[in-house]
Amino acid sequence: MKVLENRLDRFESMAYGPIGKAVRQAMPHTEGDPIGVLASTYAMLSSAFAGQVLLPGGTRPALAWTVLVGRSSTGGKGRAYRAASRIVDGAIGSYLGARTKTSIKNAPTLVRVFTQAIQESKSTEAGEDSRVFMLCTEWGSTLKFLNRDAQFSEHLRNAWDGSPISNTIKGKKAAEAEEEWIDHPLLGFHGHIQPGIWPSSIRQVNALGGDYNRMLPVAVEEWQELDELSGLNTDPDSLIKSSSELETAYEWVRKGAAKEMQYSDAAGREFIAARKAHKRIASEMSEQITCYFERAPENIARIACLLTATERKTTISVGAVRAARAFVEYSRDTVIELAQMPSLVARSNQPKSLEQKIRDAIGRNGSLTRTQLFSAMGNRHPQGEIEAAVENMPDIRRTEVRNGRPGPNPVLFDFAPQEPSEEERPEPAVKVVRQRVAKQAAAAAPAKKTAARKTAAKKTTAARKAAGAARAEPARKTAAKKTTAKKTTAKKTTAKQATAASTTGQGDVFN
Known part of the structure; x- marks a missing residue:
């Protein structure tokens, strides 16, 4: 000093x-x-x-x-x-x-x-x-x-x-x-x-x-x-x-x-x-x-x-x-x-206003009921003064919560949602219009490559047909055998019926 x-x-x-x-x-x-x-x-x-x-x-x-x-x-x-x-x-x-x-x-x-x-x-x-x-x-x-x-x-x-x-x-x-x-x-x-x-x-x-x-x-x-x-x-x-x-x-x-x-x-x-x-x-x-x-x-x-x-x-x-x-x-x-010495601790010696105390209390808790808000003020301000201060604070929202019980509904105080300012408003989105674009003709491929692809395609098609025919042939044979068996059975049945009929006729004659 x-x-x-x-x-x-x-x-x-x-x-x-x-x-x-x-x-x-x-x-x-x-x-x-x-x-x-x-x-x-x-x-x-x-x-x-x-x-x-x-x-x-x-x-x-x-x-x-x-x-x-x-x-x-x-x-x-x-x-x-x-x-x-x-x-x-x-x-x-x-x-x-x-x-x-x-x-x-x-x-x-x-x-x-x-x-x-x-x-x-x-x-x-x-x-x-x-x-x-x-x-x-x-x-x-x-x-x-x-x-x-x-x-x-x-x-x-x-x-x-x-x-x-x-x-x-x-x-x-x-x-x-x-x-x-x-x-x-x-x-x-x-x-x-x-x-x-x-x-x-x-x-x-x-x-x-x-x-x-x-x-x-x-x-x-x-x-x-x-x-x-x-x-x-x-x-x-x-x-x-x-x-x-x-x-x-x-x-x-x-x-x-x-x-x-x-x-x-x-x-x-x-x-x-x-x-x-x-x-x-x-x-x-x-x-x-x-x-x-x-x-x-x-x-x-x-x-x-x-x-x-x-x-x-x-x-x-x-x-x-x-x-x-x-x-x-x-x-x-x-x-x-x-x-004149500067303070090492940055703090204000000025007393806070009632409005600032209300904002600080809500900021610490997120939201407060009426009773909680009065208690947070430490009983240093009359209730009427606190309510009047809240009414004049546009950034504080007062919400009445209906609980279906007799008596007055509880009131909740919190920060009102802030509307964005003109500078903060987002610019309107640009409308995107889709347009059809004509497809361009594909460039002609080299002749050799095209022929190779066609030959491969023919081989693939022939292979598929051969495989299909191979699978279909046994099926046709099986179906034919079944049909022949059915015809044979039918012939046997007809023969039996005819024999029975002739036997019946002879019996009637001797009698």
């Missing part, structure tokens, strides 16, 4: 007070980005100070939510966070150990975590405590849940503002419902994400709604490599000393009533100048980009209050405002570059 080119020079203008001093002392012993160490320290300390350090006016907590944006290996996000943890360990180590939560993925879980923290703190000497530190080392995966859960997004915004959050749960009786209510949620936040994941994880609709401008993303990268041989056998982070000044500041913050910060006259003028500069820059950019840093002035005020509290003061100085402004402007430059 281009914003990384001069970050070490810009860090010098951010390092202020006990925090800046502690980060400078830790730098020789870590490969983590100095701005990343600073951002991590802001997030952890502001979470520990929450409820006891208030913005001018005394209504909002001075919470600073930071996000480290760096590549998976060379970004050194984890190294920067570990270095910051070593810096604040003596001051707030026990707080972080008890209140750091890493598995908050939805609104009910967030409310439940606050409820448990409050219940556990009631039995302590300090009394009720609603502080929670939300750590998302894989913020890209958390954003997937955030994008799907509108209530989760709303709860995070309210927690940053210090407004109440709630969640409805089942009561002791089945028909009753109870509401978990957190009056003063004090939520610290710190996250890590890769720049390549940012474009595909961030939703523009959520950005325009203000989900991300409460956070301060900063680009980070390893600033050195620890090549000393002694570092191979020891943990370099163990050489980082905890800040005694921050430990003293934490004790001062937690004692007594909440500390309401006030600007000195010079610091007030410095803050007004920073706010005007922000508005001028924002007016020259589109809302699609400015929506990521529109709360820059308030973030400047919050960090300035945090820096002032570490000095155990309640009057904000010019130096604190300038250091806070330098950090927030670096975050602004980071997020502008991120907002």
Whole structure:
């Protein structure tokens, strides 16, 4: 990222007070980005100070939510966070150990975590405590849940503002419902994400709604490599000393009533100048980009209050405002570059129209009944609105299926058959007319070949006649024999008859 080119020079203008001093002392012993160490320290300390350090006016907590944006290996996000943890360990180590939560993925879980923290703190000497530190080392995966859960997004915004959050749960009786209510949620936040994941994880609709401008993303990268041989056998982070000044500041913050910060006259003028500069820059950019840093002035005020509290003061100085402004402007430059990065996933953040949802549902299933269509819309649209939309869609066909049963017939929705356009219509077929063609006289064959064919034909005919005669001759002889036999039999019969007749006549004479 281009914003990384001069970050070490810009860090010098951010390092202020006990925090800046502690980060400078830790730098020789870590490969983590100095701005990343600073951002991590802001997030952890502001979470520990929450409820006891208030913005001018005394209504909002001075919470600073930071996000480290760096590549998976060379970004050194984890190294920067570990270095910051070593810096604040003596001051707030026990707080972080008890209140750091890493598995908050939805609104009910967030409310439940606050409820448990409050219940556990009631039995302590300090009394009720609603502080929670939300750590998302894989913020890209958390954003997937955030994008799907509108209530989760709303709860995070309210927690940053210090407004109440709630969640409805089942009561002791089945028909009753109870509401978990957190009056003063004090939520610290710190996250890590890769720049390549940012474009595909961030939703523009959520950005325009203000989900991300409460956070301060900063680009980070390893600033050195620890090549000393002694570092191979020891943990370099163990050489980082905890800040005694921050430990003293934490004790001062937690004692007594909440500390309401006030600007000195010079610091007030410095803050007004920073706010005007922000508005001028924002007016020259589109809302699609400015929506990521529109709360820059308030973030400047919050960090300035945090820096002032570490000095155990309640009057904000010019130096604190300038250091806070330098950090927030670096975050602004980071997020502008991120907002202009192309997404690796080709998708549209624009919500689909009802008509498009209907077409998609029918396209997935082929056809849908009325009940199935209403169910596919997820009950997000009234039935009358869905039916009216279908009536005005010429590409959707509505068919009433008769089933012979009492009651209304089921209705089936599918795509209407498309008529071919003028360009797609086939050209008329060409009519083919058959005509008789006079046969051409065959060419005269050579005389020898013709004679050979005739001779062969004569031989074939003679052979056939001979074969027929041979077959017919025995048949004629047999028939003649049969005829002769019949004649012989007839003669014998006649002779017998004649003999019988003569015999009969003689008998009559002697009698």
